[in-house]
C-alpha cells in the first residue's frame with residue numbers, strides 16, 4: 029500500500045499516549061536544579077546584590093550573577109545564534125545593566141527545585157532606575173525605517189491612483205502583543221560526563237542552533253558537546269532561537285562539573301520573545317467596478333533596545349491581489365522589552381490581518397460581495413518579484429469554500445436566538461513554500477530495517493511520521509521497517525524546524541537518499557548476478573522489500589548480504605534545484621466564518637469556521653489536517669483572546685500566566701472544518717509538497733473581524749476583539 | 758526536615774512513605790518517583806497538563822499536597838496502559854490523532870477517563886466544558902473532542 033497521501037496514525041503515538049515520550053524536563057539523571065531570579069525594574073542598573081542568605085540556605089550549590097560571571101565569557105564571546113536579528117544579542121549576567129523587566133539577574137543552583145526557588149527569594153537586589161517609555165504608543169516618534177529591512181519595491185504611482193479612485197478608505201488597525209506559550213515550558217537538561225564533555229537536552233526547533241550558541245558563548249568544541257531534542261512539547265517559534273535557560277543550565281553544569289537542569293516556570297515563559305505589537309495604516313482605492321487601483325500599507329512594530337527584530341509584514345499587501353500602484357513602508361521602534369521573536373506565520377499573520385480587513389472595508393464601500401471583490405482582483409503572478417507562481421489553486425479554494433460554507437445563501441441561514449446577532453466574514457490566507465538545504469544519512473541492517481537520521485525536529489508537526497511515510501514508499505517497504513531519528517547534533521545537518529519547510533526540505537532529502545539507495549541495491553544485485561548485467565534500472569521495481577525484475581523477486585535482505593559493510597549506509601545532501609528562484613512558491617487558502625454576538629452582553633462566539641487550502645501534495649492528510657485546524661484555532665485565539673498586557677509604567681507583563689493570558693480552549697471551538705483542493709506542483713520541490721503548519725492562522729483574524737462587522741455594523745480594527753469593544757464602539 | 762507519614766496506592770501498588778508536607782503530588786511523581794509522564798505546564802492549576810486520577814476523579818496534581826492523599830488510590834498515565842498493552846482510551850487517542858506535540862496528552866487522557874467514570878455528560882457542550890480544563894496549545898481540540906466522545910460512548 030502506498031503511504032504517501034495516506035491518513036497514517038503517528039508512529040510516535042504509542043509513546044505520546046503512554047507518557048513515554050521524553051521531553052527535555054523528563055530526562056532522568058541526578059540533576060542539580062537551577063532557578064532564575066528576575067529583575068523587577070525595566071531600565072537602569074543593579075547597584076548591589078546580596079546573596080549571602082541564599083548561599084547559606086540548605087541544598088544551595090552555587091549562585092551566579094553579573095558579579096561572578098567567569099572572565100572567559102566576557103571577552104570576544106559570540107552570543108549570536110543563526111536567527112539573531114541585527115543588533116547585540118542579550119548576554120545574561122554580562123554586566124549590571126537592566127534592559128527589560130523580568131531579565132534574569134541571578135541563577136540559584138540547588139539540590140532540589142524547591143530549594144533553588146526558595147533561596148532565590150532570599151537574594152536582595154538594589155537598583156538604580158532610569159526613566160523609560162514602556163509601550164509602542166509612547167515610542168512612536170522614535171519609529172524609523174532605518175532599523176528595518178526595506179520592503180518590496182513600490183510600484184506605479186500610488187498617490188495619483190489613490191486620488192483618482194472612485195472609492196477610497198484610510199484605516200488604522202492595531203494588534204497587541206502575543207506570547208507563544210507552548211504547553212511544555214522551556215527547559216534544558218545538561219548531563220556532565222566524567223570526561224568533561226556535556227550532552228545538552230534542549231527545547232529547541234533545531235539542535236544546530238543550540239550547538240552554535242554553545243560553541244560561540246562557551247567556546248566548546250564540536251566533540252565536547254552534543255545537543256539532543258527527541259520530543260518538543262510545542263514551540264510555534266519560541267524554540268527558533270536558544271532561550272536563556274540554555275545558557276543558565278550550561279553555565280552551571282560547566283562551572284559545577286555536575287548535571288544541571290533548568291525548567292522555566294509559566295510566568296518565565298513571558299520573559300523572552302513574543303509576537304510584537306504593531307500598528308498598520310492602510311490606504312486603499314478601487315474603481316466603481318471593484319478593481320483595486322491603489323494600495324498603501326505602512327506598519328510600525330516594536331523591537332527591543334538591543335536588537336532590531338523584523339518581520340515581512342507589508343510585502344503581503346503587494347502580493348495577494350492584483351494592484352499596479354503600491355506603496356509599502358515598514359518601521360521599527362525600540363521599547364524597553366526583550367526582543368520579539370518569530371511566532372507562527374510571523375509577519376504574514378500581521379500583514380494579512382490588516383490587508384484582509386481593509387479589503388473587506390473597501391468591498392463594502394464599493395457595494396460588492398467580499399468574495400466577488402477578491403475574485404475580481406485575483407492575481408496569478410507575484411507582482412512584488414515579477415515572477416510566476418510555482419502553482420496557485422486559490423480559485424479552487426474560493427469555489428470549494430463557497431460551496432462548503434454555503435456562502436451565497438448565508439443570509440437566509442437559520443435565525444437563532446433573538447438575543448444574538450449573526451454575521452459572516454471571509455478572508456484569503458497565504459504562506460511561503462520554501463525549501464532549504466538538508467542532509468540525511470541512511471543505513472540498512474540485516475533484518476532489512478532502515479534507519480534514517482537527520483538533525484531536524486518534531487515539534488508536534490508529525491516529522492517522525494511523515495518522513496517514515498516518504499521513506500517507506502520510496503524504498504518499497506512497510507512503515508515498520510523505517511526508523512526515522514531526529515533531534516541530535518550527531519546526525520546530518522537540517523534547517524531549523526520553522527517556516528513550514530520541514531516536509532519540503534527534509535522530506536525531499538529523504539526521498540532522494542532512498543532513491544540513491546535503490547541504485548545501491550541494484551548495483552549489488554547486478555554484481556552478484558552476472559546474468560542480469562545488462563538489465564537497466566528502469567526495468568526493475570522495488571516492492572514489499574524486494575527487488576522485482578520481470579516475474580522474479582529478490583529480497584533486499586538477501587541481496588544486501590553480499591554487500592560490503594560500507595555499502596549498507598549512505599549519506600546525502602539535498603538543496604533546492606537550480607533555477608528554483610525563477611518562480612515564487614506559496615500555499616493559499618480561503619477561510620469563512622460565522623460569528624454570533626450577544627446584543628446585550630457583547631459576547632462573541634464562532635459557531636462555524638471553514639478553511640479550504642491549496643498546499644501542493646499532502647503527504648499525510650491526518651497530521652496535515654490536524655496542523656491546519658490547530659493554526660486556525662490560533663487565528664481564533666489571536667482574534668478574540670490573546671493579549672500580552674504590559675504595564676507601561678513598569679515595562680512588566682501583567683498577565684504572565686494561563687489564567688489571565690487567555691488562549692483558545694476546547695469550549696471555544698465548535699463546528700470547524702478544513703480540507704485541501706488538488707494542487708499539482710512540479711516546481712516547488714521534488715515532492716511537490718507545501719507546508720501547512722502556518723497557513724491556517726493567516727487571514728483568520730480578519731475573517732472574524734469582518735464577520736463581527738457583518739453582525740454588528742461595527743469595525744473593531746484591533747486585536748484581540750473583546751466584548752467590551754463590541755459594547756463600547 | 759519535618760516529614761509526615763502518608764500511605765496510598767500508586768498505579769495499583771501500595772506505598773507508605775514520610776514526606777515534607779509541602780510536596781505536591783506532581784513533584785512527588787516527577788521528582789521522587791521519576792514518573793515523568795505527568796507534566797508540569799503551569800504549576801498553578803491553570804492548564805491541566807498535570808491531571809491524574811485520584812479515586813477515579815481527575816485532579817490537578819500540582820494543586821494537591823501528597824500528605825492530603827492518605828488512603829487514596831492514585832493512577833497516572835503510566836498506570837493506564839503501556840505501548841505493548843494500550844488501554845482503549847490510549848488506542849482511541851492514537852486513532853483520532855487527538856494530539857500534536859503530545860505534551861498535554863497524558864492529562865487529557867486522564868480527564869476523559871474521569872469524565873466517563875462520572876457519567877454526567879448530557880450534551881456536546883457539556884463534554885467540551887469538561888475537557889476545557891485541559892489546555893492544548895497545539896489546539897488539537899477537534900480531534901480531542903472526537904476522542905473524548907468515543908471514550909465516553911464506547912468504553
Ligand code: FES
Pocket residue numbers: 796797798799800801802803804805806807808817818819820
Ligand atoms: S501543571 Fe497543574 S494545572 Fe498546570
Ligand code: FES
Pocket residue numbers: 211261262488855856857858859860861862892893894895896897
Ligand atoms: S498536543 Fe501539544 S499541547 Fe496538546
